[in-house]
Amino acid sequence: xxxxxxxxxxxxxxxxxxxxxxxxxxxxxxxxxxxxxxxxxxxxxxxxxxxxxxxxxxxxxxxxxxxxxxxxxxxxxxxxxxxxxxxxxxxxxxxxxxxxxxxxxxxxxxxxxxxxxxxxxxxxxxxxxxxxxxxxxxxxxxxxxxxxxxxxxxxxxxxxxxxxxxxxxxxxxxxxxxxxxxxxxxxxxxxxxxxxxxxxxxxxxxxxxxxxxxxxxxxxxxxxxxxxxxxxxxxxxxxxxxxxxxxxxxxxxxxxxxxxxxxxxxxxxxxxxxxxxxxxxxxxxxxxxxxxxxxxxxxxxxxxxxxxxxxxxxxxxxxxxxxxxxxxxxxxxxxxxxxxxxxxxxxxxxxxxxxxxxxxxxxxxxxxxxxxxxxxxxxxxxxxxxxxxxxxxxxxxxxxxxxxxxxxxxxxxxxxxxxxxxxxxxxxxxxxxxxxxxxxxxxxxxxxxxxxxxxxxxxxxxxxxxxxxxxxxxxxxxxxxxxxxxxxxxxxxxxxxxxxxxxxxxxxxxxxxxxxxxxxxxxxxxxxxxx
Amino acid sequence: xxxxxxxxxxxxxxxxxxxxxxxxxxxxxxxxxxxxxxxxxxxxxxxxxxxxxxxxxxxxxxxxxxxxxxxxxxxxxxxxxxxxxxxxxxxxxxxxxxxxxxxxxxxxxxxxxxxxxxxxxxxxxxxxxxxxxxxxxxxxxxxxxxxxxxxxxxxxxxxxxxxxxxxxxxxxxxxxxxxxxxxxxxxxxxxxxxxxxxxxxxxxxxxxxxxxxxxxxxxxxxxxxxxxxxxxxxxxxxxxxxxxxxxxxxxxxxxxxxxxxxxxxxxxxxxxxxxxxxxxxxxxxxxxxxxxxxxxxxxxxxxxxxxxxxxxxxxxxxxxxxxxxxxxxxxxxxxxxxxxxxxxxxxxxxxxxxxxxxxxxxxxxxxxxxxxxxxxxxxxxxxxxxxxxxxxxxxxxxxxxxxxxxxxxxxxxxxxxxxxxxx
Numbered sequence: 001x002x003x004x005x006x007x008x009x010x011x012x013x014x015x016x017x018x019x020x021x022x023x024x025x026x027x028x029x030x031x032x033x034x035x036x037x038x039x040x041x042x043x044x045x046x047x048x049x050x051x052x053x054x055x056x057x058x059x060x061x062x063x064x065x066x067x068x069x070x071x072x073x074x075x076x077x078x079x080x081x082x083x084x085x086x087x088x089x090x091x092x093x094x095x096x097x098x099x100x101x102x103x104x105x106x107x108x109x110x111x112x113x114x115x116x117x118x119x120x121x122x123x124x125x126x127x128x129x130x131x132x133x134x135x136x137x138x139x140x141x142x143x144x145x146x147x148x149x150x151x152x153x154x155x156x157x158x159x160x161x162x163x164x165x166x167x168x169x170x171x172x173x174x175x176x177x178x179x180x181x182x183x184x185x186x187x188x189x190x191x192x193x194x195x196x197x198x199x200x201x202x203x204x205x206x207x208x209x210x211x212x213x214x215x216x217x218x219x220x221x222x223x224x225x226x227x228x229x230x231x232x233x234x235x236x237x238x239x240x241x242x243x244x245x246x247x248x249x250x251x252x253x254x255x256x257x258x259x260x261x262x263x264x265x266x267x268x269x270x271x272x273x274x275x276x277x278x279x280x281x282x283x284x285x286x287x288x289x290x291x292x293x294x295x296x297x298x299x300x301x302x303x304x305x306x307x308x309x310x311x312x313x314x315x316x317x318x319x320x321x322x323x324x325x326x327x328x329x330x331x332x333x334x335x336x337x338x339x340x341x342x343x344x345x346x347x348x349x350x351x352x353x354x355x356x357x358x359x360x361x362x363x364x365x366x367x368x369x370x371x372x373x374x375x376x377x378x379x380x381x382x383x384x385x386x387x388x389x390x391x392x393x394x395x396x397x398x399x400x401x402x403x404x405x406x407x408x409x410x411x412x413x414x415x416x417x418x419x420x421x422x423x424x425x426x427x428x429x430x431x432x433x434x435x436x437x438x439x440x441x442x443x444x445x446x447x448x449x450x451x452x453x454x455x456x457x458x459x460x461x462x463x464x465x466x467x468x469x470x471x472x473x474x475x476x477x478x479x480x481x482x483x484x485x486x487x488x489x490x491x492x493x494x495x496x497x498x499x500x501x502x503x504x505x506x507x508x509x510x511x512x513x514x515x516x517x518x519x520x521x522x523x524x525x526x527x528x529x530x531x
Numbered sequence: 532x533x534x535x536x537x538x539x540x541x542x543x544x545x546x547x548x549x550x551x552x553x554x555x556x557x558x559x560x561x562x563x564x565x566x567x568x569x570x571x572x573x574x575x576x577x578x579x580x581x582x583x584x585x586x587x588x589x590x591x592x593x594x595x596x597x598x599x600x601x602x603x604x605x606x607x608x609x610x611x612x613x614x615x616x617x618x619x620x621x622x623x624x625x626x627x628x629x630x631x632x633x634x635x636x637x638x639x640x641x642x643x644x645x646x647x648x649x650x651x652x653x654x655x656x657x658x659x660x661x662x663x664x665x666x667x668x669x670x671x672x673x674x675x676x677x678x679x680x681x682x683x684x685x686x687x688x689x690x691x692x693x694x695x696x697x698x699x700x701x702x703x704x705x706x707x708x709x710x711x712x713x714x715x716x717x718x719x720x721x722x723x724x725x726x727x728x729x730x731x732x733x734x735x736x737x738x739x740x741x742x743x744x745x746x747x748x749x750x751x752x753x754x755x756x757x758x759x760x761x762x763x764x765x766x767x768x769x770x771x772x773x774x775x776x777x778x779x780x781x782x783x784x785x786x787x788x789x790x791x792x793x794x795x796x797x798x799x800x801x802x803x804x805x806x807x808x809x810x811x812x813x814x815x816x817x818x819x820x821x822x823x824x825x826x827x828x829x830x831x832x833x834x835x836x837x838x839x840x841x842x843x844x845x846x847x848x849x850x851x852x853x854x855x856x857x858x859x860x861x862x863x864x865x866x867x868x869x870x871x872x873x874x875x876x877x878x879x880x881x882x883x884x885x886x887x888x889x890x891x892x893x894x895x896x897x898x899x900x901x902x903x904x905x906x907x908x909x910x911x912x913x914x915x916x917x918x919x920x921x922x923x924x925x926x927x928x929x930x931x932x933x934x935x936x937x938x939x940x941x942x943x944x945x946x947x948x949x950x951x952x953x954x
Binding site for chain 1: 572573574577578581611694695696697708736737738739741742743744746747748750751754756757758759760771774775778779781782783784787788791803805806809811812814845915917918923924925
């Protein structure tokens with residue numbers, strides 16, 4: 001950024017002096033009290049797309065266009081201590097001491113972004129033009145018709161041309177000429193954007209659209225767009241269901257192992273998630289302090305750390321408390337509940353009672369538009385991928401390693417496994433550590449979408465148990481299907497009835513299923529199961 | 532035998548402790564005044580309420596350094612009701628009956644206030660409530676230093692209906708599922724109807740406390756907004772759910788220029804945990820913003836920053852001030868003035884002395900406690916989120932507005948009295 005300003009300073013200054021300055025009256029009008037005045041000034045300034053106008057409007061959009069008394073200026077230079085008059089580009093002497101930035105409200109900002117985008121339509125770089133044309137897809141007003149027409153005439157790239165045609169059509173919807181409106185509706189009918197539907201809907205009312213032909217065309221266009229949108233909507237719901245399911249799975253997978261092997265109802269499981277999330281926070285802080293250049297990649301480092309820390313905490317709990325209570329489910333339930341309180345309080349004392357901020361790395365922010373009206377947020381896509389990774393890891397560990405074999409043996413028949421020489425006590429500790437470590441990984445994922453605070457785990461413990469109970473004990477497949485099923489069902493119910501009712505209905509469904517199948521959906525079959 | 536002896540020991544010990552405690556208390560009582568602070572320091576509301584506890588402690592410290600109240604030092608008694616509504620009532624009882632505090636500053640959510648009300652009425656305590664709320668309440672034992680609906684919600688909606696606010700025609704009323712959002716939305720629905728908005732153009736949606744998955748709701752809002760009329764969202768989401776809500780909003784690419792979201796429970800403090808760049812332009816309505824420029828506010832901000840550094844609060848270098856903090860600050864000062872006027876901390880005398888108290892607040896206005904209805908006259912500001920997490924004031928009232936705790940948009944309220952029933 002600094003370099004950019006420096007460059008502007010080096011090249012911009014002489015250029016400004018050589019070129020014609022902006023109309024000072026218009027520039028002053030940018031600081032007017034009324035939004036209407038500001039908007040008309042922006043529109044007039046942007047009409048000729050001069051580089052000076054771009055610079056001033058850009059500064060205004062970034063809250064960097066400042067005003068003191070009658071002077072409108074921009075701060076530049078290495079330390080931002082050079083005040084340049086916005087209209088003339090000359091140095092303001094003496095530099096103003098007190099100033100305010102020009103207030104930009106949503107209405108002005110929308111005009112401003114459109115004006116800036118429109119001016120960038122003439123940029124020689126294709127990528128810049130593409131972004132600009134994309135930005136103009138919503139709320140292009142009638143006043144933009146001339147500049148869009150000019151850009152259309154010049155544009156050669158097919159993709160940008162399509163976007164421009166849509167923006168042009170959109171702006172033309174307010175054209176007093178009925179023929180122009182009809183043409184605009186025809187163009188919009190072909191568009192895939194949900195915004196087009198919103199633009200066309202008002203045209204159905206005779207009060208807004210006097211021309212019958214345009215009304216009919218709009219009606220047909222809306223039908224065409226709607227049929228395309230339905231698919232996107234359903235896919236969107238399935239995606240959010242999968243996303244919720246993947247989070248439930250990450251939260252419940254560790255619990256499934258612990259409960260499956262040892263029959264321990266681990267009420268402190270949510271707190272192991274919390275440990276993982278705080279480990280992520282800790283790594284983030286560490287990266288910010290020591291490796292600020294690589295801060296976007298802290299998450300990768302957090303994964304093994306969170307696993308190890310949570311696993312160690314888990315093994316410690318098992319060694320010190322839980323192992324003494326095997327075979328006494330009620331006591332373990334109470335003891336682990338107590339442990340959860342201790343862990344919550346410990347986190348509160350170490351990190352404070354308030355939530356801590358774990359930022360999404362840049363590559364996990366924002367979303368990708370898969371199809372019209374369907375934006376998938378990156379952080380959720382990454383978490384689904386991460387869940388798959390953890391699942392594979394656990395599967396390999398359980399099916400292909402000696403430890404996995406032992407764990408499965410102990411799950412199926414503890415006494416028999418002990419008889420043939422499986423060190424059941426050590427397997428217990430390791431399995432507990434493994435379950436806790438997976439919970440730690442879940443914590444890493446949660447830190448990216450939910451709040452990280454001392455009692456964050458409490459919100460997931462019930463859901464995790466739902467998954468384990470519904471899926472049945474001792475099988476990974478059970479947990480997977482139960483988590484994804486619960487996720488998708490919850491999301492469809494939420495869409496239909498709201499979040500509060502959805503939660504209740506899901507609980508009722510689970511109760512009904514458990515009544516029919518007390519062993520869960522996917523129980524181990526055969527005589528090998530204890531009890 | 533062993534246990535019996537232990538039991539005896541314990542009894543003697545504890546009675547000794549009680550005695551010594553009582554003794555020290557009677558010595559202290561002569562030259563100090565006890566002040567209760569009842570804010571959640573853990574749980575879902577800690578994100579908002581912790582700062583209020585700090586503000587209260589800071590203000591008490593400031594008053595003590597200036598000589599206290601009537602020459603007596605204030606002693607704060609801090610309890611943590613942990614975002615647990617029944618626990619609020621228990622802690623309130625503890626403060627009033629056991630610690631014998633003369634006044635309590637506390638609560639954020641309306642459900643917690645409703646939970647402590649019977650206790651304050653029964654024990655004739657005094658509560659200062661610093662947060663905007665839904666109205667529909669007027670209690671002799673409570674002073675409301677936050678906004679009533681006509682001092683926050685209604686002006687915000689009117690702004691969004693105006694040309695500058697984007698002339699919104701369709702409305703999403705989104706909130707956490709409890710008494711404040713439900714009542715506020717009831718008032719807003721009636722208000723919108725009176726402005727000619729059809730029921731089909733209003734969508735009401737609620738989530739549980741601590742909800743963290745806003746995908747479906749954002750998708751619903753997008754769909755609802757795509758019906759051809761300008762749509763605005765009125766958010767009464769409370770507590771830390773706001774962080775995932777705004778994160779999801781940013782990720783889904785719902786921009787303020789398309790669908791503005793105006794929030795009544797989100798201020799500078801709640802936005803500290805969020806990357807605000809994608810949120811630029813979303814709005815909040817309050818009676819104070821940190822970005823307001825005046826000498827009172829500069830002093831207030833500096834005082835809080837210094838306090839945060841001195842107390843080594845987490846992230847002390849980035850602390851912010853917000854509306855309920857200002858209301859807490861104003862409330863404590865007004866209570867001090869009332870005590871000095873009444874020359875007593877007796878609850879009934881202080882209540883009488885509160886009427887008509889004035890205080891020059893950091894919002895830049897002289898705020899007046901209404902003669903009758905226990906609410907402050909407050910100015911209203913509407914701010915847009917900036918990239919740095921602060922707010923840009925885009926609209927404000929000319930002066931303080933008198934509170935209407937009984938909203939005229941709820942049927943039957945015209946018959947209610949504007950003064951609390953005395954006992």
